[in-house]
Amino acid sequence: MTAIITALLSVVIVVADQVIKYFVVENLQGIDSIPFIGNLLTLTYVENRGAAFGMMQNMSWLFAIITVLMIALFFFIIIKKKITSKFFALSTVLIVGGGLGNLIDRIFRGFVVDYLQLSFFPYVCNLADYCITIGAFMLIIFVLFFYGKGEKKTAKGNS
Numbered sequence: 001m002t003a004i005i006t007a008l009l010s011v012v013i014v015v016a017d018q019v020i021k022y023f024v025v026e027n028l029q030g031i032d033s034i035p036f037i038g039n040l041l042t043l044t045y046v047e048n049r050g051a052a053f054g055m056m057q058n059m060s061w062l063f064a065i066i067t068v069l070m071i072a073l074f075f076f077i078i079i080k081k082k083i084t085s086k087f088f089a090l091s092t093v094l095i096v097g098g099g100l101g102n103l104i105d106r107i108f109r110g111f112v113v114d115y116l117q118l119s120f121f122p123y124v125c126n127l128a129d130y131c132i133t134i135g136a137f138m139l140i141i142f143v144l145f146f147y148g149k150g151e152k153k154t155a156k157g158n159s
Contacts, residue, residue: 013097046114046124094135101128
């Protein structure tokens with residue numbers, strides 16, 4: 001059941017990401033940056049042909065393979081390990097949804113559409129990037145502080 005819910009919520013993120021990117025491509029391409037929230041957030045059209053922060057340019061095929069493998073790994077963990085933590089599920093939803101959003105760009109555009117630039121962070125990102133980043137931090141927190149805690153209590157209670 002968790003895998004189905006995770007997949008459905010991931011699709012919501014993918015749809016939101018792709019709808020925003022559609023409007024960005026249609027309305028921001030060829031235009032200078034547009035201040036969105038005062039000096040805090042600027043909308044800036046960027047075609048990212050690399051990974052995070054533009055590293056490893058023109059290696060979309062590698063990122064596509066890595067994305068597919070990571071998504072398969074997450075669903076394997078959810079199904080086989082039967083992890084039912086809502087915290088883990090939410091981190092997975094964010095990572096999978098963001099990964100699929102950027103994968104769609106890589107496959108159909110040959111690059112990822114980036115458009116969000118924060119005043120205190122020099123790189124231009126997108127909704128999918130932020131979902132992946134937040135999900136990854138949540139996953140690290142889950143692994144460091146929560147993974148295995150419920151199983152240990154259950155095991156002690158059965159003896």
